[in-house]
Amino acid sequence: MHKSPRDCILKRFYPATVRAPETRNRTPEELETDIIQAVAETPGITQRMLVDPLVVSDKVVGNHLRKLVRESKITSTKNGKTRVYFPPGKT
Numbered sequence: 001m002h003k004s005p006r007d008c009i010l011k012r013f014y015p016a017t018v019r020a021p022e023t024r025n026r027t028p029e030e031l032e033t034d035i036i037q038a039v040a041e042t043p044g045i046t047q048r049m050l051v052d053p054l055v056v057s058d059k060v061v062g063n064h065l066r067k068l069v070r071e072s073k074i075t076s077t078k079n080g081k082t083r084v085y086f087p088p089g090k091t
Contacts (some may be wrong), residue, residue, distance in 0.1 A: 032063060046082055
C-alpha cells in the first residue's frame with residue numbers, strides 16, 4: 001500500500017511505512033517553535049528523535065538545534081557519543 005499526496009501538479013508516492021511530508025511548509029520560526037516545544041515536553045531528547053515527528057531531515061533539525069543552543073533557547077550536553085537537548089537551565 002502506498003500514500004500519494006498531491007504537490008501542485010505533481011503526485012508524490014511514499015511507502016505506507018514512511019510518513020509523508022506535510023503539505024504545508026513551515027517557516028523556520030514555526031519549526032524552531034516546534035523544536036523548542038518538543039525539547040520542553042521531552043527533556044534529554046536527541047536530534048534523531050526529533051526528525052520523524054517533525055517530518056524534516058536530520059540536517060535541517062541539526063542546523064536549527066545549533067542555532068537554538070547559540071541563542072540560549074535550549075541547552076545541550078553530551079551523553080556518551082550522543083548529544084541531548086534540554087530546556088534552558090534543566091541540564
